[in-house]
Amino acid sequence: MKFVRRHLLTAYAILSFAYLLVPIAVVIAFSFNDPPGRYNYTWHGFTLDQWKNWDAVPALKDAMVLSLEIALLASVVATVLGTLIALALVRYGFRGRGATNLLIFVPMATPEVVLAAALLTLFLNVTVFTLGFGTILIAHIMFCISYVVVTVKARLIGFDRSLEEAAMDLGANEFTTFRKVTLPLIAPAILAGALLSFALSIDDFVITYFNAGSEVTFPIFVWGSAQRGVPPQVNVFGTVIFVVALTLMVVNVLYQRRREVQAA
Amino acid sequence: MTDMLTRQELLRRAGFGAAMLSIPGFAAACGGGSSGSSGATTQKLASTLHFANWPLYMDYVKKTNRYPTLDAFTKKLGVKVDYTENINSNSEYFGKIQGPLSRGQSINEDIIVLTDNERYLATMINKGWVEELDKDVIPNIINLVDVQKHPGFDPDRKYSLPWQSGMTGIAYNSTLTKPILSIDQLLEDKSLKGQITVLNSFADTLGLVMLSNGDDPSKVTDASWKAALDRIKEASDSGQIRQFTGNDYTGPLDKGDLKACVAWSGDIQQLGNPKLKWNVPKDGGMIWTDNMIIPKGGDAYTASVYMNYAYTPAVAAKIAAFIQYVPPVKGTRQAMSKVDPSLAGNPLIFPTDATLDQVHLIDPDALSNQSYNEQWQAVLGA
């Protein structure tokens, strides 16, 4: 019984991960499919052709690269801006806190299609903006900020300030305290916010579609190709991104481990 | 009117064009990119043609990652083609471009392709958001098949030219059901309950139902509309119709979740699943056409030159061989025997006259009737 109790949590966690990742498994599996026509719905046989011809679909690679660039940039900027707002909201009293909180929630509640059209109107009326990479990036940063704020706040609320106070008692000024004490402690929250932003950005369709001009991001490509069958190369790319991201994180872990071992 | 060019006119122009080509240096002196196929204008070709189209709608070679007919166009006329496949839905694309166009701004495309069985194509033309074709440089317009010469939304073909056509009919899975050959069967056979879908565009779905009711979808009346709508609503409420889909019916059909559905001819061709059969329903099917138009601000001259090129039977055959929908250019079938003889006899690409007699167009007025649109959206759930 104790065995069950002790491992219940682990079992549950594994099940949750399975639930989360089972579609990815399907995607990876179907990247090895050999469909007869243009659609990739039913299993027809194993082949490495799609991987060998990974570059066979025009514009897919460019769309993927564009999406990654935008997602990386947008998540960095949104995380910085959002973290600053979260710090201000949780740690300082100021006039307009209620209004600020409202301003953070409203973008999340706004249906994407009307937000997309309204943002396009802004870009069209202010001619300094030409639709393309810049406008996509601006839009993505805009809708990611709220998510970062809420995520980082979850860590800042209830944050034990005594550590910071101790540091300052020992002579550190505010900036050093922030850099050496606070930041490392809220780093997981900042990372989580950045990951959420990245996910939002790389998956966005409607807002991007309206404000992209003739640029094509990965989701736009996929929605477009769904008309005539999503090519298996999309599965290949999805698999590659997943594997690369995982590998980077695993390498990071092993690297940290080496550093710890060497330091010991 | 260019489509009334006499034989002599045509020969004269061809001769003039040939003469230009044989005079060295003349082309250069006329300015870069001047085409030799027409000497009747002093306009210059743009350096780049911006062409937005639906995915998989242009002949393409995987190995080289290029579009052969577009490359040939560039080679022949010196015009680069900036070809993007970012139209995935008439309503979504229109939703995006109406912003700039309603403000008099250009969307930086010279040719876009919209379908004639949704309201957006006619709206573009009626709102004046399109440029006129420069018919002086489209002598090949005489190759347009007769049935497409005077559509309701553009009776004189001043603004649009067909790109490809397709048909709407019924598809069924032959291993899961007996052949489903009529709308009556589709909607009333209880063995199909919950395992059929219909398309979410009313031109396709209600068009077929009207035909099944004995009404003419090219002349919709309030009575024929109501009769068709009520039938679909009833089938939806009773659970006979599982879902209203866009082209996402292809997955469930392929996997066997659906026994039958309203489907487009080309999709079944491209699924490549021998168990799936497509047919024009007993009471008639629908035909739709994707049309090329020049949005306002586009380069009408260069766009028209391209359209003329695309209406050359040899080029049309190469494109149709890849896309596998119905080309609107006369002479394509003969040209196809040189490109891919096996396709020349394919009834989905070159329907017989008998088939063409059975397929109908939707009444364009019905498409822009706001009340009809609202009633249909209500059936879809909104």
Place this chain on the structure above:
Amino acid sequence: MGFFHRHRGLTPYLLLLPGLAWLAIFFLVPLGFLGYQSLQSGTFDVGYAFDWAWGNYWDALQRYHPWLVRSLIYAGLATLFALVISYPLAYWIAFRGGRWKNVLLVMIIAPFFVTYLIRTLAWETILADQGPVVGVLRDVGILGDNGRVLATSTAVVAGITYNFLPFMALPLYVALEGIDERLIEAAEDLYASKVQAFLRVTLPLSMPGVVAGTLLTFIPATGDFINAQLLGTPRQAMIGNVIQSKFFNLLDYPGAAALSFTLMAAVLLLIAIYARAIGTEKLTG
């Protein structure tokens, strides 16, 4: 740094400035235009003109409140399910993840790398009527002989839940990760059982994460339309579908705008009630 000491009161405003400025320009201005549009009347063919058309709002509320209610219910259910699934997962990563925490976090957002459409197609493959999962459900008796999972309200709620899981899991993790384990040890030293320690120490300390996750899931889920469109029938249509239809198919831009504001007002009202109920400290610290 002397500047910040002398101008202490300025600090919050300086921190807020870049982000809020961004939102002010690129969100509030478009929102203002949307508000203007929501008060226009006319038709697409004839053109729209601003004339304080409050009728748009009345129409939205009166005609479409069933869709609104359905959206709130679906979003609420999805949020609840997401919480139940994500909490143990986030707990496990936070307390047992060790050095692999970041790897596990990346795995949580991995489904987003393949776009919504591909994820949904994969689920449609897994949950196909002829597939193994539905087969088992039918054998076990949960589904009738001709029962199906796809094209039902279950599928729609499941789709929303699945697609918003990371939005619940990540904030939960963030709060749980910050809990000092020594507090839990101390509780156990004081003779609390594991369950009591959880209920009395961990859970309350993780509440900011629960609140954050709930907000990040519920708020955007109410406006969702794509799950209902691909996984549902007309009976499952949400308010997002109506807005889509008004915008793309009926070309009724003022109607779409008014309906959007109605949704936003409903959601913000619910949040205000929620905040009042749980106490604003959890919301703003």
